[in-house]
Amino acid sequence: MSKSQEIIEMTEKYGAHNYHPLPVVISRAQGAWVWDCEEKKYLDFLSAYSAVNQGHGHPKILQALRDQAERVTLTSRAFHNDQLGPFLKQVCELADMEMALPMNTGAEAVETAVKAVRKWGYTHKKVAGDQAEIICCNDNFHGRTTTVISFSSDEQYRDGFGPHTPGFKLIPFGDAEALEAAIGPNTVAFLVEPIQGEAGVVVPPEGYLKKVREICDRHGVLLVLDEIQVGLARTGKMFCFEHDGIRPDMLILGKALSGGVLPVSMVLSSKEVLGVFKPGDHGSTFGGCPIGCAVARAAIEVLIEEGLVQRAAELGAKFAERLASLRGNKVESVRGRGMLLAVVLKESAGAARGYCEQLMEKGLLCKETHQNVIRFAPPLVIDEKDLDWAFDRIREVLG
Numbered sequence: 041m042s043k044s045q046e047i048i049e050m051t052e053k054y055g056a057h058n059y060h061p062l063p064v065v066i067s068r069a070q071g072a073w074v075w076d077c078e079e080k081k082y083l084d085f086l087s088a089y090s091a092v093n094q095g096h097g098h099p100k101i102l103q104a105l106r107d108q109a110e111r112v113t114l115t116s117r118a119f120h121n122d123q124l125g126p127f128l129k130q131v132c133e134l135a136d137m138e139m140a141l142p143m144n145t146g147a148e149a150v151e152t153a154v155k156a157v158r159k160w161g162y163t164h165k166k167v168a169g170d171q172a173e174i175i176c177c178n179d180n181f182h183g184r185t186t187t188v189i190s191f192s193s194d195e196q197y198r199d200g201f202g203p204h205t206p207g208f209k210l211i212p213f214g215d216a217e218a219l220e221a222a223i224g225p226n227t228v229a230f231l232v233e234p235i236q237g238e239a240g241v242v243v244p245p246e247g248y249l250k251k252v253r254e255i256c257d258r259h260g261v262l263l264v265l266d267e268i269q270v271g272l273a274r275t276g277k278m279f280c281f282e283h284d285g286i287r288p289d290m291l292i293l294g295k296a297l298s299g300g301v302l303p304v305s306m307v308l309s310s311k312e313v314l315g316v317f318k319p320g321d322h323g324s325t326f327g328g329c330p331i332g333c334a335v336a337r338a339a340i341e342v343l344i345e346e347g348l349v350q351r352a353a354e355l356g357a358k359f360a361e362r363l364a365s366l367r368g369n370k371v372e373s374v375r376g377r378g379m380l381l382a383v384v385l386k387e388s389a390g391a392a393r394g395y396c397e398q399l400m401e402k403g404l405l406c407k408e409t410h411q412n413v414i415r416f417a418p419p420l421v422i423d424e425k426d427l428d429w430a431f432d433r434i435r436e437v438l439g
């Protein structure tokens with residue numbers, strides 16, 4: 041039995057089966073490439089769901105990790121640490137927001153956003169106690185905690201995990217009129233992804249966010265954007281909302297915020313909204329820890345210094361065009377923005393999973409979302425010649 045096979049069996053035996061990974065065991069990585077236990081090399085075309093935008097093992101981020109590890113890793117928020125203030129300032133300036141609250145995973149940041157907008161609703165909008173309502177979209181993905189799955193429209197995410205948290209209303213994604221119709225006196229916020237990544241890289245109609253912004257303003261509803269997957273250069277802008285020329289009231293970041301090195305997430309907003317938190321209202325032992333902050337500071341610098349926004353825009357546009365040339369027997373359409381792309385397969389082509397397995401055999405790692413969509417989201421530092429190589433593999437399998 042190969043080492044990889046042995047590891048897979050051990051993982052399956054001792055680990056809960058809450059994932060269905062491709063049968064590849066990664067043991068090291070550099071840039072856009074990863075190697076398995078047998079030293080077979082693969083191109084990473086998923087980037088850990090856009091957490092590794094800066095590429096694996098980035099020397100600057102690893103140096104920040106090592107340096108900070110030598111100094112201090114965790115203080116808890118019972119004391120200040122010398123990394124948190126500079127990190128908060130950096131992210132607030134980057135996103136042009138007044139205040140930020142650091143957490144660890146994306147789902148925790150979404151939970152934080154839910155708490156903040158509810159409390160803002162009670163203290164500022166004068167919604168009656170326990171009546172605050174948040175509007176979300178069908179096919180959303182905001183994480184896996186019990187409250188977050190309470191507003192999922194995916195039965196598998198919810199089934200068997202009730203009772204669910206009340207206070208959420210679902211509307212179709214991309215439909216601004218539906219938002220207007222759903223808003224009531226107790227609506228405190230609209231929580232939405234600018235592009236629905238997990239739903240299969242679903243891009244809303246042109247002008248959607250602009251209309252949403254206008255509707256939220258008119259009704260005194262906070263616009264909360266979950267940019268955990270689409271933010272931080274992935275779509276060819278630092279933040280996806282820039283494509284629409286609008287600004288959210290609250291922004292949620294995670295994933296690439298630490299370049300895939302440590303779980304670092306964040307909620308950013310105004311003083312009015314994040315000001316609702318008083319000491320003791322909310323917290324996290326590791327949230328804002330010095331090692332997370334130091335790593336994230338370097339990860340953001342890498343995005344800027346290496347021009348990854350521009351790179352995602354340019355390489356993504358070229359790659360999308362090449363993918364579009366594959367439309368035919370198997371490929372129905374290509375969608376996405378910047379380097380967050382997906383091919384939608386024809387129904388007659390069969391399940392996406394089989395194609396991901398074929399691509400893996402050829403050394404290209406990507407993952408299906410749902411039955412018929414394959415997402416392509418390589419690290420943004422990828423070489424053009426590696427993209428050419430990837431395209432040839434994709435053409436062999438899907439052309």
Ligand SMILES: *Cc1c(COP(=O)(O)O)cnc(C)c1O
Nearest residue numbers: 145146147181182183266268269
């Ligand atoms: C990944 C993701 C989350 C959840 O982040 P975790 O770190 O897995 O908890 C939330 N929202 C979006 C849009 C995501 O892509």
